Amino acid sequence: MKQETSAWLQTQRLLAHQQPERPRHGLSVEGELIGSIEESLVLQLGADALKQYGLDLHWRNDTWVLDGQTDGTLRLNQLAKLMRAQGLAGAWRDEQLLVCNAAGQKVATIERGAVRPLGIATRAVHLVGYCEDGALWVQQRSEDKANNPGMWDTLMGGMVSAQDSLPEALARETWEEAGLHVTELAHVAHGGCIEFSRPSDEAEGQGYMVERIDWFSALVPDVLQPVNQDGEVQRFERLTLSALEDWLVQGRFTPEASLVLASYMGW
Known part of the structure; x- marks a missing residue:
């Protein structure tokens, strides 16, 4: 690792955890802190x-x-709809994410666009190919992405939805983003976890991101090429490790991809 890379990595780790x-x-x-x-x-x-x-927030x-008079999921999604109506939600995806208590037990589900303003912890999956x-x-x-448009990312990175297990999310996102079936890849392995806790600009800057990323690595055979x-x-690039290090230090990658790739590199 270059000296400038070491300084960059230290900064990235500090930025990943901010008050x-x-x-x-x-x-x-439902009596649970979420x-x-x-x-x-x-x-x-x-x-x-x-x-x-139909809500009371006291x-x-x-x-x-x-x-409220309904269960936790209906209550949270009514809250999400109100936030959306008032322009206080993030990008609306019509996708439900798990809402868990401090022990990681399911309490409810909620629309993805409401999680950051409500400081609800999320789970994501990345694949290093x-x-x-x-x-x-x-x-x-894509330049149309709500977060980090135009920046570079791992081969695949996406949320784990409420209906997905971790392996299911890995398979679904790998197909949607890269057009690859996990079964076609070799040496698929769980590499580790990266955690983030930092302010988010959603809801007029009132959001807070709490996220755990499980990342995997896999060999993409040369006969295959990713197709979104x-x-x-926008596009895919095949980078040498030297070029990857340069791009990381230049700030071309998202914060999440940066730390996932650094972990893959063993830094």
């Missing part, structure tokens, strides 16, 4: 609007408690 820019307090549903919110978001939502959506024991000569396949994200299927990737 909220403003005070946040716990968010509770996220965190800023008081300003509660005030913007407004008690009257919450009531119209302060109890230093925690915001979301009550390497070639027979050691080079790596990387992708350039979902329109979220």
Whole structure:
């Protein structure tokens, strides 16, 4: 590793874990702590609007408690719809993500676009695809992506939805983003986990990202080439490890891909 790479990596690791820019307090549903919110978001939502959506968000024991007549999933998704109506949600995906308690047990599910403003922890999966000569396949994200448009990423990176197991998410995202079947790849292996906790610019800067990334590596046989299927990737490049290191230090990769690739490199 070059000296400048070492300094870059230290900075990336510091940026991965940052305190909220403003005070946040716990968010509770069904008696379980599932996220965190800023008081300003509660005030913007407004008690009257919450009531119209069948919700009551009140302060109890230093925690915001979301009550209502329905179960946790319906309550959280009503809250997500209200946030969307008021322009306080992230990009709407019509995709449900798991909502878990501190022990990792399922409490409910919620629309993906609401997780950052509510500080709900998410889980993602990345695939580092390497070639027979050691080079790596990387992708350039579409300019239409809500987050990090046009930046470079691992061969595949995506969320684990509520309906997916980790292997299912790996297979689905690998096909959607790279047009590859996991069964066609060789030496598929779980490489490790990367965790992030840092402010997010969603909901007018009131979001907070808490995420665990499980990353895998696999050999992409030379007879195969990635071809995007979902329109979220501009192009793919095959980089030597030397070129990859240069691109990382130049800041071409997303923060998530940067640390996944650094971990793959053994740094």
